[in-house]
Amino acid sequence: MLLRVENLKMRFGGVLALNNVAFQVQAGSITALIGPNGAGKTTVFNCITGFYQAQQGQLHLTPPNRPAVNLIQILGQPFTWTDLFQPRQAIKKWGYKMFGGPHMVCRAGIARTFQNIRLFKEMTVLENLLVAQHRQLNGRFIGGLFNSKTFCNEENMALNRAMDWLDFFDLAHEANRLAGQLPYGHQRRVEIARALCTNPMLLCLDEPAAGLNPMETKALSQIIRSLQKKIQLTILLIEHDMGLVMELSDHIVVLDHGEVIAQGTPAAIQQNPRVVEAYLG
Amino acid sequence: MGAFFIQPLITAALVLVLTAPISGLVLDGYRFDLHWQPPLWLALAAFFIHVGLILIRRLLRPGQKAPPQQNSRQIHPTVLRTATILLPLLGLLLPFFLGKYWLTVAILALIYVLLALGLNIVVGLAGMLDLGFVAFYAVGAYGYALGQEYLGLGFWAALPLGASLAAGLGMILGFPVLRMHGDYLAIVTLGFGEIIRLILNNWVSFTGGPNGMRVDSPTLLGLEFSRRAKEGNVPFHEFLGIDYSSNHRHIFIYLILFLVVLATLSLVTRLKHMPLGRSWEALREDEIACRSLGINHVTVKLSAFALGAMIGGIGGVFFAASQGFVNPTSFTFFESALILAIVVLGGLGSIPGVIIAAIVITVLPELLRDFSDYRVLVFGLAMVCMMIWRPKGLVQNRRPVFQRRSA
């Protein structure tokens, strides 16, 4: 098990967007999050990746060979009166409040893409991928200023890693074009490649097939499958294309009105009367 | 053909109505003098500009627009290498051929290059509109003046002091401010800049208020550049046994400033090719995507803000040293707007563009003294026109081209 979501609750004003959402993502699996529009899928994503702070509930990332991470904690929790008696904890909380946020989630090993593509449009494709690797390069500030040998080597390695991913996504010929000038389908792939450059354990894809034609969708499904096979990546995806979801996923979670109404294998979900009523129709 | 002129005619009529009261009826106490020419000239100008615009639009029919610029035009490496050696040499030799007047202009131009490089980091690279950049400039200049007055610091102590004061202030201001979005940041920095100026202006007992403060010129290894040195010191010209010339001081300041500009330039160029610089540009493009990639937007923005502030502070120290005098009128909002105009005209993010624009904007008004009244008006117009027709500036920011390299 890689990610444990427990009792997630999120309220926007008077709207209860998420109510006691709970599910688990197994390491190395492909898990799909489906449901009608407005069911709260993207809200779940935003809670997991730290862009929203859930008002209640727990999010634990438990990688097999690394210490577990409490995702709620690293986003910065509000202070409570008990902090008065536990100054050490309070200081830690303050630290996360000042320096925590979605970037910490990424550093913990969760990468994501966005429903409406968010590339750095005025930068080249390759630069997009290099930005994603800044963590691996950041320690070399002084070396970078003087263009030292170690810095050059690291930079070249980052460059080659980026080129490897571009090769994998069949985009190497576009490496030096501005990202904003690529066709839509390519932009989607660049965004996934960029997320992969952060070396994630869990990749969250928000409607990766939206706007793709059937050919591209097929190619995408092969890419996702081979990511799972080749580098044992765990994938969580939101998708409306049921063909893709049923073909790919090992586990499906169905959301409706902010609640999990069913979860299980594709076969079980297809038979589930509640899901058929609420979504599949 | 009739329709061709109707729209421009309407525009001209409109401009006539619009400008008739302000430019045609000039107040003189409680009465007014009639000046009938200016509105007519303005209307005529509006007419021809509109006709010109229609002509251009006809010539460039939609569909015939220039294709999106390819990112392949790169300067040839030999040309680049020759330029990087030759230009600094020329710059170092330049002051020895200039008279006193042009020497001060050259120093001012270099100060603006420095300031523009600093603001370019904040606005051009990191995409944060800082309208209070002059505050850091003022902190540098007054850091020197006050340090000399109260702590007895010389130029060489004031340089790091002014730089770190400005950077520190940038951090203190930046930390709460950088979480907010674009235009609010602009206003907060603007307010901050004005607060600093007003305090400098009103705190008469500490800063001398509007009367300003006197500042000593820098020394070379303890040698002064005045005709007669303070007690116990030797003036520079006596030490070398040459005739006194007030130019020595300016040449000296120019040379140090030139070296500082070169250092800043190489720093900024290096940063652009480093992860930090790339993160700045990425933040400008999309903050949310940056955060999803593990970039801490607050610290990365803060680094840009503090670095820009530091460069501004250094510029301020040089300004104080070259003028020999500081007062608050040098640090109005207009100064911020001017530096911003340089960055915008040069091309947001483009280092060569910004340098060229800084030099042009400081030297051109000196060449066209007769039109100096129209200087600011023209800057304003240029800013508007640039945003409409060439939002990326005169020299567009080039993207680096990468190839697979052996590690």
Next chain:
Amino acid sequence: MEPSILAQQTVNGLVLGTSYGLIAIGYTMVYGIIGMINFAHGEIYMVSAYLTAIFLAVLASFGITSVPFTLVVVLAATICVTALHGWFLERIAYRPLRNSTRLAPLITAIGLSLVLQNYVRLSQGARSQGIPTLLQGSFAIPIDSHGNLIRITHVQTLIVIVALLSMAVLTFIMHRTSLGRACRATEQDRIMASLLGIDTDRVIAIVFIIGAAMAAIAGVLVSLNYGSFDFHIGFVTGIKAFTAAVLGGIGSLPGAMLGGLILGLAESFFAGFVNSDYKDVFAFSLLVLILIFRPSGLLGQPQITKV
């Protein structure tokens, strides 16, 4: 502090505040509809002050001495010409930038304010200008038994009355007419509004016109009150009015007025009881603090960032 001074400062602050509120409407409406800070709005106010003096001088040269007639004509003429300025600027400088980056219109606005300032300076000269006193006299209101009184000049009364009237008219337009409905729809979602057949370019132009007209009202009244102005006044007054807009919650009309009143009072008290040299510092600090701690203002709604 003495109660009579307190009362007098309250009156002055309220009068000052209504003028801030009137100018703030321009900022708040433009921000609400296209999400941009119209930095040149303060200069529009400055232009209207000049127009007031010019129209007064023109009327005087015709030998017209009737005060109510002069007031009405000057107010009407200034509003019209200032509104035309607002419309013209929007048409030539902002409309071409409708779909550009966020920075572009802001930089344009700064450029425009430089242009306006220097256009006025070059045309009218850099010296400060004056306006003859039109309305003299004041109401004296006793506030206690010792014979202390506060004075409310006729001009101050006029300012408050006209400001309240124009606010009422504006509120009526925004809530009861189809134009107001179109404005509010465009504010909610510009693309959807245009799909439903609303000419959003026209609506935005009208918002600029309304904003400029409100600034013109403030310009006429404030010039009558203080009697002198120069080409610099737009900058500081503009920022203060923007502070008022943010304080009240940018995008909200009643918020602009409320923010104006609070800022006017705060500034007036600060100048009266703490230090009048630092009253601008106080106003700017207030701006910075509000933007940091409560950017949504008093009546605004906090924004949720969409991911």
